[in-house]
Each structure stands twice: as C-alpha cells, then as structure tokens.
Amino acid sequence: MSRITVWVVLKWVVALTIALIAIFPIWWTINVVFALPGEPVSLNPRLWPTSLSAGLQKIHMIFTETEYLRAYGISIAYALLTIIGVLLIGSLAAFEFSLFEFPGRRILFGIVMLALMVPTAVTIIPTYLLTSRLGWLNTMQGLVVPGLASAFALFMLVQFMRAIPKDMIEAARLDGAGHFQIYWHVALPLCRNALVTLAILTFIQTWGNYMWPLIVASRPEMYTVGQVVGLFNSPLSHHTVDTVMTANLLAAIPPLIFFLIFQRQIVEGVAMSGTKG
Amino acid sequence: MSFRRYLPHYLMIAPFMILFAAFFLYPILSGFYYSFHDWNGVQTPEYIGLGNYEKVLGSRDFSRAMTNLLWYIALTVPLGILAALGLALLVDSFTGRWANFFRNAFFLPVVLPAFLAATIWRWIYAPNFGLLNVVLGWLGMPSVNFLNDTGTMLYALIAVDIWVSAGFNMVIILAGLKNIPSELYEAARLDGANKWQQIVHITLPMLGPVLFFVFTYGLISAMQVFDKPWLLTGSSFASYGGRRNALLFPVMDMMGRAFGGVKFGEAAAYGFLLTVAIVAVTAVMFGLRTWRERR
Numbered sequence: 001m002s003r004i005t006v007w008v009v010l011k012w013v014v015a016l017t018i019a020l021i022a023i024f025p026i027w028w029t030i031n032v033v034f035a036l037p038g039e040p041v042s043l044n045p046r047l048w049p050t051s052l053s054a055g056l057q058k059i060h061m062i063f064t065e066t067e068y069l070r071a072y073g074i075s076i077a078y079a080l081l082t083i084i085g086v087l088l089i090g091s092l093a094a095f096e097f098s099l100f101e102f103p104g105r106r107i108l109f110g111i112v113m114l115a116l117m118v119p120t121a122v123t124i125i126p127t128y129l130l131t132s133r134l135g136w137l138n139t140m141q142g143l144v145v146p147g148l149a150s151a152f153a154l155f156m157l158v159q160f161m162r163a164i165p166k167d168m169i170e171a172a173r174l175d176g177a178g179h180f181q182i183y184w185h186v187a188l189p190l191c192r193n194a195l196v197t198l199a200i201l202t203f204i205q206t207w208g209n210y211m212w213p214l215i216v217a218s219r220p221e222m223y224t225v226g227q228v229v230g231l232f233n234s235p236l237s238h239h240t241v242d243t244v245m246t247a248n249l250l251a252a253i254p255p256l257i258f259f260l261i262f263q264r265q266i267v268e269g270v271a272m273s274g275t276k277g
Numbered sequence: 278m279s280f281r282r283y284l285p286h287y288l289m290i291a292p293f294m295i296l297f298a299a300f301f302l303y304p305i306l307s308g309f310y311y312s313f314h315d316w317n318g319v320q321t322p323e324y325i326g327l328g329n330y331e332k333v334l335g336s337r338d339f340s341r342a343m344t345n346l347l348w349y350i351a352l353t354v355p356l357g358i359l360a361a362l363g364l365a366l367l368v369d370s371f372t373g374r375w376a377n378f379f380r381n382a383f384f385l386p387v388v389l390p391a392f393l394a395a396t397i398w399r400w401i402y403a404p405n406f407g408l409l410n411v412v413l414g415w416l417g418m419p420s421v422n423f424l425n426d427t428g429t430m431l432y433a434l435i436a437v438d439i440w441v442s443a444g445f446n447m448v449i450i451l452a453g454l455k456n457i458p459s460e461l462y463e464a465a466r467l468d469g470a471n472k473w474q475q476i477v478h479i480t481l482p483m484l485g486p487v488l489f490f491v492f493t494y495g496l497i498s499a500m501q502v503f504d505k506p507w508l509l510t511g512s513s514f515a516s517y518g519g520r521r522n523a524l525l526f527p528v529m530d531m532m533g534r535a536f537g538g539v540k541f542g543e544a545a546a547y548g549f550l551l552t553v554a555i556v557a558v559t560a561v562m563f564g565l566r567t568w569r570e571r572r
Contacts, residue, residue, distance in 0.1 A: 015367055019382035022444065025397045026389065028408065093293035102286040108294065115301055119501055119555050121528050122548040125535050126304035126311065129318070149296035179285040208390030210504045215536060226392045233396050235511055245400075251393050259388040263381055266388065270445060271452035 026252060032245040033058055058246040067220065068247060071228040076254075078143050078213070078224060079206040083199050085148040091195065094157035095183045099169060109158075115151040120211075128215050138222045143213060147206075153198055156273065160194040161187060197269035200262050204255050225251045312546035317539045329546035339547075341522045342530045345431070346500065349526070353435045354495045360439050361446030361491065362484075366476070368447065369454050380451065384444040391441060395508035398437045399424065402509075424509055427523040434506055434524060441505075446491045453487030454480070493562045500555050503528040527551055 031048060034055030049055065063069045096102070097109050127146050136142030164187060172182045188195070213224040223231075232239055232247040239247075259266060312329055314322035333339050368380045386394060401408045402423040410420045423433040461479050470478065481488075506512075506526055510519030514537035518525030531551065535544035 011367070011370060015371070015379050018364065018367070019379055022382050022385055022440070025394075025401060025440075026385070028401075029397060089292045089296065093290045096286050096289045100286055102283045108290070111302075112293075112297060115297070117556070117559065118301075118305070119497065119552055121501055121531060121555075122308060122552040123301060123304045125531070125541060125544050125548060126308035127300055128535075129311075129541065130300070130304055130307070132318075145296070146300040149293050149300060151297075151301075154293065179289070183289065204388055204390075208392065210390070210392040210508075211532075215532075226390060229392060229396055230508065233399065233508075233511075248393060248396055252389055255388045255390065259381075259385070263384075267380065267384060267448050270387075270448045 026249075026256070029245050029249050029252070032242065033249050035242075037240070037242045055246075058242055059250065062243060062246050062250070066243075067223065068225075068228055068250065070221070071223045071225050072250070074140075074217075074222060075207060075225040077140060079203050081140065081144045082147055082206045083202045085144060086150050086153050086202050087195055087199060089148055090150060090153035090198075091157050091188060091191070092183065094154055094161050095187050097154070098158045098161035099164060099166065099187070112151050112154055116155060124211065124215075131216055136216075138217055138219045142216045143222075143224075147212070150202075152273075153202070156198055157191065157194060160191040164190050193265075196262070197265045197272075200258055200266055201269050201273075203258060204266070207255055308545045308548060311542050312549050314542045315540075316542045318541050322542065325542070329543045330550065332543055333547050333550060338518075338522065338525060338530050339527075341518075342525045342527045345522075345524065346502075346526055348431060349435065349502065350496065350499050352431075353438050354492065354499055356435065357439050357442050357495055358446060358488065358491055360443040361450055362488075364443055364447040365450035365454060366480070368451060380448070383447055386441050387444040387448075389441075391504045392508055394437060394441050395505045398433075398440070399509055399511075402433055425520050427521055430510075430519055430523040434509055437505055437509065438499075438502075442495070446495065449491055450484065450487055453484050457483045489562075489566060493559065496558060496562070497555055500551070500558070501528050502526050503532070 031050075034049035034051055036051050036054045037058070063072075097105060131137060131142045131146055134142075136145070168186055168190075169182055172186050177185065207225070209224075210226045213222075213226060217224060217227070229247055229251050231237060232244045237244065311322065313324060313326060315325045315328065316322040364383050368376055368383065371379060404410060404422040404425070405420050407423075409423065413420065421429060423429045457480065461483070462475055465475050465479055503526070506519070506524040507517065507529055510517065510524050512518065512529065514533060517529055517533050517537070527547070528551070531544050531547040534540045534547060
C-alpha cells in the first residue's frame with residue numbers, strides 16, 4: 001500500500017466526480033419522481049428518493065389520466081417492428097453478399113455502402129414526401145418501413161458472416177438442405193451475437209429517434225414517447241414539475257433497463273462500429 | 278438458364294434491395310428534382326432552375342445558421358474528443374471492477390434518448406429554480422438564464438453535447454487503447470520515460486486511426502445537429518432557433534422551411550447544399566490522411 005500517492009487520490013476524486021456528473025441528471029429525475037408532491041424543486045435539489053409510494057402513484061396517474069400509455073405502446077411497437085424488420089431483411093441480404101458469388105454482387109453492395117456516407121439531411125424530406133404520397137402519414141408502416149433497409153445493419157452483418165467457413169455451407173448443402181434452410185439453420189445461429197448487438201443498438205436508436213416521428217406521426221393519436229415528452233415539457237404545458245419529471249423518467253426506463261442487462265454487448269457493439277469502420 | 282441458377286440469391290436480397298431503392302435511392306433522385314422546382318406539396322411543381330439554391334444561399338437565416346454551425350463545430354468537436362480521450366485514459370488506468378464501473382457510468386448518458394438528455398438539461402438550466410442556478414446561488418452568484426441569453430446559449434448546448442457524446446467516443450478510444458501492444462510501454466519505461474511522455478510518444482501516435490475516425494464521425498454528426506438545439510430552445514415549426522436565432526442550425530433551418538413554410542423545393546435544395554458540404558469535409562479529411570501517410 002505504499003503506492004497511495006497524491007496522484008492516485010486525485011485520480012479517484014476526478015473519476016468519481018465525473019461519474020457523478022454523468023449519472024446525476026437521471027438520478028435527480030428519479031429523486032423528483034419518488035418524492036412527495038408539492039415540495040418545490042428550488043429549495044431542494046433532492047439528493048435521494050424519499051417516497052416510493054408517491055412515485056408509483058405519479059406513474060399510475062400519468063398512465064391513466066394522460067395519453068402517455070398510448071405513446072408508450074406506439075414507441076414500443078415502432079422499436080420492436082423496426083428491430084425485427086432490420087434484422088430479418090438485413091441478415092437475408094448479408095447472407096448472400098458475404099457467402100456467395102452472383103452477377104451484380106459487387107456493384108449492388110458498393111451502392112449500399114455508399115449510402116453509409118449520405119447524410120440523413122438529404123433524404124429525410126423526400127422520404128417524407130414519398131411516405132405522404134403512399135398515404136402512410138400517421139400510420140405504423142409510415143414510421144417503420146422507410147427505415148428497414150439499414151446500410152449500417154448490412155455492413156455489420158456482412159462483417160460477421162464473412163467469418164463463417166464455406167465448408168459448413170457446403171456440408172449443409174450435401175446433407176440436402178435448401179438455400180433458405182442453410183440461412184436459417186446454419187448462418188443465423190452462427191451470428192447470434194452480432195444479431196443481439198444489432199438488435200440492442202437498433203432499439204436504442206429507434207427509441208431515441210425524434211426527427212422522423214416528429215414529421216411522420218404528427219397527429220396526437222400517433223405520437224411517440226419523444227413527442228409526448230416534448231409536450232409535457234413545453235412552456236405551454238399545464239402539468240406540474242412532478243408529472244413532467246415522471247414523463248421524462250418513464251422515457252428513460254426502457255433504454256436504461258436494456259443497458260443494465262446488455263452493457264457488455266452495447267459497449268462492444270459501439271466499439272466495433274468505430275474500430276472496423 | 279444461368280438466371281434460374283442465381284434466382285435464389287436474388288430472391289434473398291430482394292427485400293433489402295427493393296426497400297433500399299424505394300426509400301433511399303428514389304428519395305435522393307426525387308429530392309434532386311424538387312430542388313429545381315417551386316413546390317408547396319399540393320400544387321404541380323413549377324420549374325425555377327437554380328432559384329431555390331439562390332434563395333437559400335442568399336437568405337439571412339442560412340448565413341446565421343452557418344455562422345452558428347462553424348462556432349459550434351470549432352468548439353464541440355475538439356472539446357468533445359479531448360473529454361473522450363481524457364475519460365478513456367482515466368478508465369484505462371483502473372483495473373477490474375472499477376474500470377467497468379467507471380466505463381459504464383461515463384457511458385450511461387449515451388443510451389438515453391437525445392431528446393431526453395436535452396429535456397432534462399433544460400430543467401437543470403432553468404432560470405432561478407434550475408439546479409445550476411441553485412448552485413450558483415449558493416456560491417453567491419446571480420442567476421443566469423442559460424438558454425435565453427445569447428451569450429451563453431451556445432455553450433449550454435455544447436455542454437449537453439459533450440455530456441452525451443463523450444461516453445460514446447470514449448468507448449471507441451478505449452478499444453483503440455487495448456490494441457496498443459504493452460511491450461511498447463515496457464520498452465519506454467526501461468528507457469526512463471514517465472507517464473506523460475508515454476502518452477505523448479506512444480499512446481497518441483498509436484491511437485491515430487481511431488482518433489481520425491472519432492474526429493471525422495464527430496464532424497459529420499455535428500454538421501447535422503438537430504434534436505438537442507431544437508429541444509433546448511423549445512422549438513416548434515412555427516418558431517425555432519431560440520432567442521435571436523442564437524441556436525439556429527442548418528438542419529433546423531431546412532426542416533423549418535419544409536414543415537413551417539411548406540417550401541419543399543427550397544428545403545430539398547438546402548439538403549443538397551448540406552450534403553455537398555458534408556461530402557466535401559469528409560473528402561478533405563480522407564485526403565489529409567492519405568497525404569500524411571505518404572509523407
């Protein structure tokens with residue numbers, strides 16, 4: 001223990017302070033929700049939760065007396081359908097692009113990879129106009145379908161499927177498996193880790209998507225959590241601070257739960273997308 | 278005959294390619310078409326040549342948004358990377374459980390939706406009773422209206438930005454740190470190099486490619502900043518950009534023209550101008566890298 005120097009102490013102080021800054025806003029939100037209503041926030045930057053029942057009551061209230069529950073349902077459906085679609089469509093294409101030769105393979109893959117460099121800014125308005133012309137504004141398919149052909153998902157899955165030994169594919173074929181069966185029973189199980197990581201990243205991204213729902217789901221019946229949270233927090237909102245903070249906390253809970261369960265996959269997924277890109 | 282042989286392959290990529298063509302390629306082409314037309318979304322588009330581009334480039338909002346963007350990028354990208362690098366080195370200096378704890382704590386803001394980060398920070402910045410002003414009050418300082426004072430708005434945005442993105446970049450840099458062979462550090466120690474010298478002469482050069490990625494990616498996403506300033510300023514399509522447009526950014530301006538002013542042609546032209554800028558910046562970055570590698 002002779003190594004405890006000023007530097008080591010300083011290091012811990014800095015690390016703990018930054019951890020506090022990173023965690024504090026969400027911790028503070030929890031404390032405002034789980035406290036008896038009526039206490040002004042100003043006098044008390046609350047440092048710990050004080051009343052579990054008051055918090056649960058506020059959550060119950062917000063689900064029964066406001067439109068929050070419907071928005072929650074819509075956001076969950078939006079995220080789940082997007083995950084299923086992105087994974088299925090992306091893995092079907094990745095299977096072909098990574099393991100087989102066919103005319104046009106290179107050029108098609110090249111075009112999709114170029115898409116990774118095109119900013120959302122240039123596509124969002126024409127995509128909105130197309131969605132509108134299809135009559136898909138304020139519908140679930142309008143939210144989900146335009147985002148399904150994800151170039152990032154294809155890129156990531158191709159990286160993984162390239163590692164599958166061609167012998168395994170051949171062996172399955174000799175056993176009499178059809179093309180789709182090889183995909184379903186051989187390729188998919190082998191890249192389960194990549195699929196899980198991609199599903200989690202897609203969830204976090206879709207749950208946090210603000211811009212697309214803002215323009216496509218502009219009717220209150222189709223509001224996602226992001227828009228409802230915006231309404232609660234708007235200067236014109238007539239809700240109390242307690243209610244607003246409950247709305248904020250509920251929006252944070254699904255990604256936080258995902259993070260607690262899948263922290264390793266999330267962190268590795270982000271690290272991989274950076275170092276392989 | 279050969280087409281039949283390849284048919285299964287085409288069938289498997291068909292769902293992806295059809296959706297990609299419909300919701301990516303087609304929108305780009307149609308956006309290009311609209312950018313030369315005056316169109317409010319209802320009547321027949323009317324061809325006006327480069328009119329939209331001239332209107333966008335000549336508008337006061339455009340130059341305001343670009344000025345804001347330049348200041349924003351000049352500060353947020355380098356500061357964000359410095360913060361991320363610092364965090365990564367800090368986490369890397371711990372081992373085992375504590376390294377994990379700090380990494381996860383620093384990463385937490387990344388998993389929160391950006392709309393929520395902006396919303397919660399609005400409460401922290403609130404005048405008088407907001408958390409930050411309460412702390413300033415304790416220190417005997419006057420209350421600041423962070424999100425409505427043109428002198429502080431940009432910095433308030435940058436703080437939120439770094440709070441959100443530092444953890445993301447940290448994780449990428451950490452992965453880069455893990456790839457540096459430990460023999461290099463041992464050799465340096467034998468040569469009598471201290472911690473600081475090791476960082477300057479081994480860590481930073483070895484992190485080159487990773488830092489390049491983080492920098493380029495950070496630059497490209499900063500150029501498209503939208504949710505955070507939009508929500509921090511409580512914007513809507515009727516009114517956006519905050520007090521005296523101090524937090525007006527190009528994508529906000531573009532979205533406002535489309536959905537506030539129903540000028541879809543102008544917005545499409547705006548999108549292309551932005552894309553050209555982004556592609557140019559990316560090309561310059563990669564050009565610089567090749568040039569450095571050649572030397």
